[in-house]
Amino acid sequence: MAINQRSSDLKQGGFLSKSGSLFDPRGSYSVSQGFHVLYVAGVVCNAISLLFLIPACGIFLYYRSLRKQHRIRIHLNLFLSFLLTNGSLLLWEILVYRDRLLNAASDTNMHKDSLSCKILYVTTRYAWTAAFFWMFLEGFHLYRLISRAFQAPRTICGYYIVGWGASLVPVSVYTGFRVLCWVENAGYLEWVIYGPELMCIITNVFFFAGILRVLTTELQSHPNEPSNYRRALKATFLLVPLFGLQLFLVCYSPLAPEDNLTYELVNKIVSSSQGGAVAIIYCFCNGEVHGHFRSSLSDRCRQYPNADIRSSTFSTHTTAIDSVRGNHSVARGAIRGSNSTFDRLDRTNYIALNAWLQQGRNHKNGHDA
Numbered sequence: 001m002a003i004n005q006r007s008s009d010l011k012q013g014g015f016l017s018k019s020g021s022l023f024d025p026r027g028s029y030s031v032s033q034g035f036h037v038l039y040v041a042g043v044v045c046n047a048i049s050l051l052f053l054i055p056a057c058g059i060f061l062y063y064r065s066l067r068k069q070h071r072i073r074i075h076l077n078l079f080l081s082f083l084l085t086n087g088s089l090l091l092w093e094i095l096v097y098r099d100r101l102l103n104a105a106s107d108t109n110m111h112k113d114s115l116s117c118k119i120l121y122v123t124t125r126y127a128w129t130a131a132f133f134w135m136f137l138e139g140f141h142l143y144r145l146i147s148r149a150f151q152a153p154r155t156i157c158g159y160y161i162v163g164w165g166a167s168l169v170p171v172s173v174y175t176g177f178r179v180l181c182w183v184e185n186a187g188y189l190e191w192v193i194y195g196p197e198l199m200c201i202i203t204n205v206f207f208f209a210g211i212l213r214v215l216t217t218e219l220q221s222h223p224n225e226p227s228n229y230r231r232a233l234k235a236t237f238l239l240v241p242l243f244g245l246q247l248f249l250v251c252y253s254p255l256a257p258e259d260n261l262t263y264e265l266v267n268k269i270v271s272s273s274q275g276g277a278v279a280i281i282y283c284f285c286n287g288e289v290h291g292h293f294r295s296s297l298s299d300r301c302r303q304y305p306n307a308d309i310r311s312s313t314f315s316t317h318t319t320a321i322d323s324v325r326g327n328h329s330v331a332r333g334a335i336r337g338s339n340s341t342f343d344r345l346d347r348t349n350y351i352a353l354n355a356w357l358q359q360g361r362n363h364k365n366g367h368d369a
Helices: 005-011 029-062 070-102 115-147 157-166 168-178 187-221 227-236 239-243 245-250 261-272 274-284 287-303 312-326 328-337 351-368
Strands: none
Touching: 029 070, 029 261, 029 274, 070 115, 070 157, 070 274, 115 157, 115 168, 115 187, 115 239, 157 168, 168 187, 187 227, 187 239, 187 245, 239 245, 239 274, 245 261, 261 274
């Protein structure tokens, strides 16, 4: 999401020129084509993100051993905020943005000031704000664990209040001021929402720097075994999409949308694809999830033995199933080990912390010996 008012007005259908007057995207052929490209990019990126977010949420909810972990619950709520964001943005692109591209301003749904358009607009702004708050909570939770020597909190009820409740405050204030007019540029009023969102990202920058500082300090204190920490430092950069740090690349554009369509295209791709990227990294590339998949497949194979399959058409599949069954004990052992909050199978969010924790234990054992 771009934190500048003209980009927001473009996304929300305002199409404002640099002077603040309404801009007709159909007036110039080249500019009109540019806005159509933005529309296609928005629809494609939001749709792809939804295709990854929906099954990712289903996976976290399906496996009880996953959803009872605090970090997975936080991931799940972040996924749900992205799901709401991408879903509402997709509807906005199709119902409002496209309508503005094809019709004159006075004939569009946005300028008719319908209740459904207002509800969709407020939902979009709330979803974005909630996503920023949950990105902040991801950074806060991880930094809190490091500062307290990996002592996990007993409950994360406060996280739900901040993530879903506190994000209502700026959106409610903004909605109250804009209730009389939804078409004209809100000007500096946009910072009622942009301010908290920007603070969330800035705070995550400090959290990220703190994590890097801790890992670097540990690397310097254990110069004889640096390989684990070097891998941990590299893996720490996977936190960038989780913390939303890539949004700094598109946080501000000094030009109007019609003067900088390249920026707007990059902005739309980066912001609309973040949900899908986070789902891929923290769910589909998660070793702990892979272990649960293997366990479920082995259980299904036991329930339906291979002897019942007579057709030679399935010979290849049964061979693969036998191979998985042979490794069943290994997968089971991995699943049992995943009850710890910092499981070694999770090679995404907490791989850096795993290396640090393990190295600290080895260092302590050496002193005890």
